[in-house]
Amino acid sequence: MGKRYRETLEELQVELTRLEQGLRSSGKRLLVIFEGRDAAGKGGAIKAITESLDTRGYRIVALPKPSETEATQWYFQRYVAHLPSAGEFALFDRSWYNRAVVEPAMGFCSRAQYKAFLDAVPAFEKLLVDDGIILVKYWLAVDQAEQEQRFAERADNPLKCWKLSPVDLAARRKYAEMGRLRDVMIERTHRDHAPWFVVDFNDQKRGRINLIRHLLQQLPMHEATVGPVQLPKLKGKPGREHVTDKALWVPDTF
Template identity: 50%
Template sequence: MPINESNPEAMDWLAAELADTLDEDYELEISEPALSDEIRRIYKRKHPDALDRATYFRSLLELQAELIKLHNWVEHTGEKVVVIFEGRDSAGKGGVIKRITQRLNPRVVRVVALQKPTEQEKTQWYFQRYVPHLPSGGEIVLFDRSWYNRSGVERVMGFASAEQVEQFFQDVPEFERMLVRSGIRLIKYWFSITDEEQQLRFLMRIHDPLKQWKLSPMDLQSRVRWEDYTKAKEETFARTNIPEAPWFVVEGNDKKRARLNCIRHLLGQIPYEEVPHEQISLPDRVFNPDYDREPLPEQLFVPNHY
């Protein structure tokens, strides 16, 4: 459904979706009563050229309409897609993943965000715990962090030895080439933010009780070890940026622009097209004059408080 002024039906849909999405955004904003006013003012001062809501949501909805076409094409053709999202803590990985999956079928598009390895998994081949999550035909898998934990947090925090990290760097290019040879489209994004921007976002999380769950002791350590993470990132890029699966860096200081730029780029990496589908029509309801519905007990109903 092309969205332009010559298509009134599409414009009406866009207007309705825009209003609904704006309502959700306002709801999120007013649900942060404990957020420091001073931090909010600082954050807004640091982002004076932020996109206005209407422009952002209009662009997002248009991109999400294209994501639906991509989703349908992957399901129709049996393609297999893996998208990796890496980057510093609070860089915006979760935000873009949420916007990608927001209007898609979770049976087709899956998010994988693994916990730290169990004692059993620590004894396995390093890539073994990731393999079961790879896509079957007709699936898109989004990794919110991935096997690159080994060259990032595990390396910096000392959870992996120097020998294990070196073995990872030797293995991962061939592992990814194997995935590509098997027919998987592998796309890797690194979300990049500045030291100052991460500090602001961490402060906003600390002062917002609804977001404090996003901060772990490991996240706080990432502030202390900023330079160590930088060195780890640089070596990761140098040794794993292969032609079959290159890295793409998303500038993440502006959250809204980062989301739009990443989604637009992702759409450009896959040669999807609209697929044929049967016209859907609502069938008539069948009425049985001899059927009387039994009333349900009152205690089964959720009370109407609103």
């Protein structure tokens, strides 16, 4: 599947550049929420989407644990600051839905806070959509056996072990409880104006392709084609770069 995956992904990434151009020219705002279990593949999906995009046209939002000050604010307040502006594409690697699954499972919020959140979300998201934000919500589904295999791979890989936080490790024992909380979340917050879409991510490459294809169907495409650019001829021969000797060159070690 490697070659076919890469070729298909590249085709979709061309379409994503058209989507980005369309947002920029129309001034529309796109907000995509990625939720799912630990190691489901949220980061990989976001990387595949943004890999070939103009970095000035999108923002990845992955907020850390709230500070003491943020913990006293209206729950949605720190997320509002990261909503997309005109022509912008915001991708939330986890979102306000932490309070629907992770926080109650791990005891990070009270029962009253959890219930208040579920009551408030549909109205909050309706305000966003009514103001013109295009909101797309994905849950990346992964079976426990596959999740455990990914945890094991991360634990043994020095380039990935940093991804295993104490919360991730503790959450491994709460697979069933988190599944129950997920279902309550979807049942309480799935609305016509902000539906939930579930993507099978047991095979991450297949999941990325399916998710990107679905995302591209959620808003009109930009009409302009993306193709070669005709470069004007240079005058004279290409020059060498001569930098002032006031700067220090990095040694060539490779």
